[in-house]
Amino acid sequence: MLMDDMGWGDLGVFGQPSKETPNLDAMAAEGMLFPNFYTANPLCSPSRAALLTGRLPVRNGFYTTNGHARNAYTPQEIVGGISKDEILLPKMLKKKGYVSKIVGKWHLGHRPQYLPLENGFDEWFGAPNCHFGPYNSSIRPNIPVYNNSEMLGRYYEEFKIDIRSGESNLTQIYLLQGLEFIQRQTEARQPFFLYWAPDATHAPVYASKQFLGKSQRGRYGDAVMELDHSIGQILSWLKTLGIDNNTFVFFTSDNGALITNIQTTFEGGMREPAIAWWPGHIQKGTMSFQLANVMDLFTTSLALAGISPPDDRALDGLDLTPVLLQHTPIFFYRGNELMAVRLGQYKAHYWTWSNSKEEMKIGINFCPGQEVPDVTTHDQREHTLQPIIFHLGRDPGEKYPLSVLTKEYQDVLSWISPVVEQHKKTLVPGFPQLNMCDVAVMNWSPAGCEKLGKCLKVPKSEPWKCDWPH
């Protein structure tokens, strides 16, 4: 969800005093806030090109050499657009079957070859340029609004924006387009990428009638309120459809706020509000001070989808997965049996201490002489339905299992169980290489033994199933 010219300080959760973004603030409370998140350029087009290519504008061509250190973008008269040599995120995601839609502003070039459907998106509803206007059609046409590869009308004509009152229902239209796409893909059980890029906070700022005059911050605040409301609707829709635990959502903006500092590389032009949301995966109410930027979203999205980034070009984004998923589970196996799992500070044992070697029987316990029932016993004990759970922060020596009667135990179990189930369900074991033994395969005559006169006679092959007492 990429906003247009919305600034770092426009969200309540980032300190805006009038607190008019309850839905974004709730999103942060349910997800992870990034206070050190940056865009790639203080202007729309280059920053959007950076987001979708994972590369600095100076690499992907979204810059000018006409004026030294000048910002450039894609107004109506621009000849260029996104180079065919660039690979955009939706094209990469297609490798794993993702269907992609852009709703809202494109801004990577408006000539036919540069449009979204030519660059990896399957669907588009929105406009190629900023919604400046109205124009009189003789010196300059109004900007078209596309539905996929054909125009549906134009801003100020079929798609009204009342410049004087600031009224327009375009954010409502963009919201419905997003919701419809999400529902359709969910019903088709189809992985999807929605790039939701409304432009209401870009000049000329607009809002629907029900939001006009409602904020304490003028028309700009009204537009922010409507966008905040729409984001609440989208997140709520994901929950209604039951795919919130399976949908990674990221909120940010393309460059600094319209109000001031825009188009400079000072913080106001570059630092962006940023929230990651993924219930059950990203821990709620957390904050990461990681220095990060929009190009990381390219690399991170690919990592989350299990797709390797292109390695024939320089990428400027990092994979933020370890930062986002601070509670990545660690799985502990013996053979093909999942013995234990660590998640956060907790470790759940499904099978315990299992060395059956003779010497173990004489009693090597955790503390000599001390017995913990079901834990220090030397036989294999199964605890599948009721794993033994330790809190490794309080008890790194795993000596004091949580009582199954406690709320803590039940909470941890309900957190860990779906993670374990998901892992078991998707695991495909390899062919076991360590089953067969044979004295004939021992190091009797390794390569080079002839030169050294050290070859030994190889005995007859008599394979057997190895006995593994450990």
Added chain:
Amino acid sequence: MLMDDMGWGDLGVFGQPSKETPNLDAMAAEGMLFPNFYTANPLCSPSRAALLTGRLPVRNGFYTTNGHARNAYTPQEIVGGISKDEILLPKMLKKKGYVSKIVGKWHLGHRPQYLPLENGFDEWFGAPNCHFGPYNSSIRPNIPVYNNSEMLGRYYEEFKIDIRSGESNLTQIYLLQGLEFIQRQTEARQPFFLYWAPDATHAPVYASKQFLGKSQRGRYGDAVMELDHSIGQILSWLKTLGIDNNTFVFFTSDNGALITNIQTTFEGGMREPAIAWWPGHIQKGTMSFQLANVMDLFTTSLALAGISPPDDRALDGLDLTPVLLQHTPIFFYRGNELMAVRLGQYKAHYWTWSNSKEEMKIGINFCPGQEVPDVTTHDQREHTLQPIIFHLGRDPGEKYPLSVLTKEYQDVLSWISPVVEQHKKTLVPGFPQLNMCDVAVMNWSPAGCEKLGKCLKVPKSEPWKCDWPH
């Protein structure tokens, strides 16, 4: 640098009370400590297979189905080894020209097709199995020591281990093999991967004469001391050769300490000492509580080398780059001019506030009416040799530049300058797409306009170099 059966608590920096690992402790002080780092299995072979494939042993085949939940490894009589379907780290690294050497214990199968040079390594000095013995060559041969693809001799024969005294100079030999390889690759200006895997802390434990009896922890402690000494030598060698700033080093162990708990999935068997070291890139004296494991080293190494991980298989490792490089620089451009860079809490501006639009001339400053010399001026000002530096933690509004006369300024400059130089040196700009304008390319007749009767007449093409006043 992968140790054999060395435990989490064996390093001074992890709390071992006799403090006999001064070099590893110094490595941690110069690098980043990972207290929540795990191996993939409580036994050598599977954990080493996991490290080199980036996959759980149950996926890469390093497990048995003979006994339920049994640990299995590669003793002399094992028939199997690493599957030809697995892709090992050195093979991946070859894509970017890395030369790879393993020094020490292999343990991924000892039959000819399973050996290191058949699996991506260019060089090998060491043994395919554990150094158990001595054997009398009739029922069981002694383990060979290889130099590349041919044996050089055998443990207890050409490569002595005195079982009674514990004396062996094998760690010295392995150290020299490592140093020689590093020097040779450095002189050839050749990127390299050294997998340094000595086995002195695996039973039967051994040490060189000069270390025997020197520790407060018996023969095992002597072996740890010699390994610690060797690691100090290796890091010092990187500094001597001047490649310490260009060499990522990671220290860990293959499974829990020999002393107790070995071969179980309790913490003692799975949690490992772990230190990342890379002067100038990984901030010294830091600690990451990230839950991580040996399989992350596969993915992370590829990311650092700029190589995409294989996407035709499940990988169990995360890319830890963002965790390691907490001070990833963020570059701020306008056009093709690097305007500013953020590193840690600091931001250095090489060019400042540059909007030359007419409206900017009337004075939109940071605080109305307030002027900060060289910052709030509206012309482009170059500060190439003496950037304006702000500490964004103390001064997020960028109003109080550090005085160039302070030590802080000079320290920050000497930290940021090489990062900027390196970036500029390696940057390859794309072809600029935003130079040309033309009224003929405006949205006169977008696709679909015919159906709507909304096509406008396209004026004559008259391209010009766009003027970018921003």
